Amino acid sequence: MIKTIGKVIEVFIPEQYKDGKLLDVMDRTNIGFKVMTVNGIREIIEEADEYNSKILKNDLVTITEQTISGKDFIDIDLYEGDENDY
Numbered sequence: 001m002i003k004t005i006g007k008v009i010e011v012f013i014p015e016q017y018k019d020g021k022l023l024d025v026m027d028r029t030n031i032g033f034k035v036m037t038v039n040g041i042r043e044i045i046e047e048a049d050e051y052n053s054k055i056l057k058n059d060l061v062t063i064t065e066q067t068i069s070g071k072d073f074i075d076i077d078l079y080e081g082d083e084n085d086y
Helices: none
Strands: 002-012 030-037 040-047 060-068 071-078
Touching: 002 040, 030 060, 040 071
Parallel strands: none
Antiparallel strands: 002 030, 002 060, 030 040, 060 071
16 A cells, blocks of 8 residues: 655546546546645546545645555545645
8 A cells, every 4th residue: 555645736527438428527426636746746536425525726635545456546535644744
């Protein structure tokens, strides 16, 4: 498991397709984040839920990368530590 702290520089609704057709923005279920980390800018797209929908531009976040049963997962959560850690 790899954890990285970063600062959100952009929140966006990414393009999403169903049956090869672009969904209207109101029908999309994903949310995207551009996060500045010590290793550069990371773009993270995941299904919107009650936790990640509260993440805003300029928030500090923790990016957790892990592999479970051979499948890679990336999660983003609000950072709960000291702002000086970044």
